[in-house]
Amino acid sequence: MAVRNSIVGIDSPGALQGALAGAQYIAGEELATAGYLSLALGKPLLLEGAPGVGKTEAAKAIGAVLGRRVVRLQCFEGIDASAALYEWNYPRQMLAIRQAGEEYVNIYADHFLLERPMLEVLRNPDSTVLLIDEVDRSDHEFEAFLLEFLSDFQISIPETGTVRATARPVVILTSNRTRELHEALRRRCVYHWIDYPGAELEAQIVMARASTVARKTADAVVAAVRQLREQPLVKPPGVAETIEWSEAATLLNSQGAPWPEAFRRAIGVALKDHDDLEFIRPHLDSILQGVAA
Ligand SMILES: Nc1ncnc2c1ncn2[C@@H]1O[C@H](COP(=O)(O)OP(=O)(O)OP(=O)(O)O)[C@@H](O)[C@H]1O
Ligand SMILES: [Mg+2]
Incomplete structure (x- = not known):
């Protein structure tokens, strides 16, 4: 997968800072630099900071600057793959089977698949930004699962096969630091601590x-x-x-x-x-x- 170094018009931290200001987001130099590097190197951006310092908004503003839809995965305690990736629409599958009678139904056809944020972004890497919001609320198991996703940008759906991103998705993670994130997860990201602004x-x-x-x-x-x-x-x-x-x-x-x-x-x-x-x-x-x- 190619390194993302050609985000249109954003060829320096200053360019990103200016573009963000145009989207009503006022970024300090360090945040603009971290954001730029994340885009240029094709690495996820991990934003940590106290509540209300502009983490979620930064992700939305980056989405606006890139002209992409922000797909938000709100993390919570107990979040699992079905909330993050996909689910099969059981009621529709059952209905289809019942309506089909003796006929064969492919219950693993795409229209029975409920796309969740990570799958949606894998399938549309050029038009979306994945916001994994408040990742510190999820548990360690989910973090391990994220790690795998962020390494390969592919997921395997046992019934239909593997979905692989055709380009490296733009991913932004936020954390309020209610707990430490795993070292391995940090290592994959460009990190920035958003402080209260001057x-x-x-x-x-x-x-x-x-x-x-x-x-x-x-x-x-x-x-x-x-x-x-x-x-x-x-x-x-x-x-x-x-x-x-x-x-x-x-x-x-x-x-x-x-x-x-x-x-x-x-x-x-x-x-x-x-x-x-x-x-x-x-x-x-x-x-x-x-x-x-
Ligand atoms: N640098 C900024 N430029 C413009 N607006 C900002 C900036 N930082 C914060 N804001 C404003 O502050 C509001 C709160 O920011 P945001 O929701 O992104 O905080 P957060 O860090 O995600 O907080 P939480 O941890 O509670 O989710 C935003 O809706 C936005 O109006
Ligand atoms: Mg937030």
């Missing part, structure tokens, strides 16, 4: 995503969110919360709430845990004091 980058993200928000509001929210993340919270605000807090405060302000009162009133879109809210309440004034909007 202040400038996060303000740019808000501006890219929230059309109603003024730059100084974005700066103020980013400054406040960065302080919140330093606190021992159960659920520190992710980038999505920064965006929503900016939008919500802007809305309340437009309806008459003054700054920084608008931020305080909209706090429920930034912090969504009762204990966190109770913990922060006494400090919120001082956090907001310093952030002029």
